[in-house]
Amino acid sequence: MAQSTNRQELEELMEKEGRLPPGQSLTVKFPILHYGVIPPFDPQTWSFRIWGEVEKEVSWSWEEFSKLPITEIQLDIHCVTKWSKFDTTWKGVSIPSLLEMGLVQLKPEAAYVVQHAEGGYTTNLPLEIVLQENFLLATHFDGNPLTPEHGAPVRGMLGHIPGSEIKTAYFWKGAKWLTGLEFLSEDQMGFWEKSGYHNEGNPWEEQRTR
Numbered sequence: 001m002a003q004s005t006n007r008q009e010l011e012e013l014m015e016k017e018g019r020l021p022p023g024q025s026l027t028v029k030f031p032i033l034h035y036g037v038i039p040p041f042d043p044q045t046w047s048f049r050i051w052g053e054v055e056k057e058v059s060w061s062w063e064e065f066s067k068l069p070i071t072e073i074q075l076d077i078h079c080v081t082k083w084s085k086f087d088t089t090w091k092g093v094s095i096p097s098l099l100e101m102g103l104v105q106l107k108p109e110a111a112y113v114v115q116h117a118e119g120g121y122t123t124n125l126p127l128e129i130v131l132q133e134n135f136l137l138a139t140h141f142d143g144n145p146l147t148p149e150h151g152a153p154v155r156g157m158l159g160h161i162p163g164s165e166i167k168t169a170y171f172w173k174g175a176k177w178l179t180g181l182e183f184l185s186e187d188q189m190g191f192w193e194k195s196g197y198h199n200e201g202n203p204w205e206e207q208r209t210r
C-alpha cells in the first residue's frame with residue numbers, strides 16, 4: 001500500500017516535470033523482458049566485434065573490452081510495454097570515445113548501426129543516435145556490473161536525458177548480451193522492427209508500432 005502510493009506520487013511528479021511520455025506509467029521495479037533464453041557468459045571465449053563500414057574490423061576479448069575507458073550517464077528508460085524507470089545510472093563505453101582514441105575508424109559511408117546480440121537478437125539505430133551521449137555499450141547499472149538477466153556483460157543502452165532535446169527511443173533499441181556492432185551505409189531493420197515495431201520508436205511521439 002505504502003509503496004503503491006509512493007509510486008503514484010512519483011509518477012505525478014514525473015508527469016508534472018514533463019518527463020513521463022504519453023501512455024507510460026512509472027515503475028520503481030526493474031522488469032526483465034526479452035525473447036529467448038539468458039545466454040551464459042564465459043570471459044575466456046567471449047568476444048566483441050565491430051565490422052561493416054569501418055576502416056578495419058575490430059575484435060576484442062573480454063579482457064581487452066573491460067579495459068576500455070568508461071563513461072557514466074543518468075537516463076530515463078521508456079519501454080514500449082508502457083513502463084518507465086527514471087534516474088537510472090549506467091556506466092560503459094561510448095562510441096565517441098572509441099573514435100577519439102582511434103580504436104574504431106568509420107568509413108564516410110557509415111550511416112546506420114545494427115547491434116548484434118548473443119542468440120540472434122538485433123536492433124538498428126541511425127549513426128547520429130549512437131554518437132550521442134545517451135547511448136552506451138553499458139557494463140554497469142547503478143554502480144554494479146550488469147546481472148545476467150539485464151544483459152551481462154555488455155548491453156546497448158539508449159535512454160533519455162531529462163530536459164535534453166536529443167533523440168531517444170524505446171528500450172528495445174538496446175540489445176542485452178551485446179556481442180557486436182555492424183556499421184552500415186543503408187538502414188537495416190532489427191528483430192522487433194521487422195516484426196512491426198516502429199523503426200524510430202520515439203516515446204515522445206508514441207511511435208510504438210508501424
Ligand SMILES: Nc1nc2c(c(=O)[nH]1)N[C@H]1C(S)=C(S)[C@@H](COP(=O)(O)O)O[C@H]1N2
Binds near residue numbers: 031034080150172
Ligand atoms: N538480446 C536481447 N536484448 C533485448 C531484448 C531481447 O529480447 N534480446 N529485448 C529488448 C526489450 S523489448 C526491452 S524492453 C529491454 C528490456 O531490458 P531489461 O530486461 O533489462 O529490462 O531489452 C531489450 N533488449
Ligand SMILES: [Mo]
Binds near residue numbers: 081171172
Ligand atoms: Mo520492450
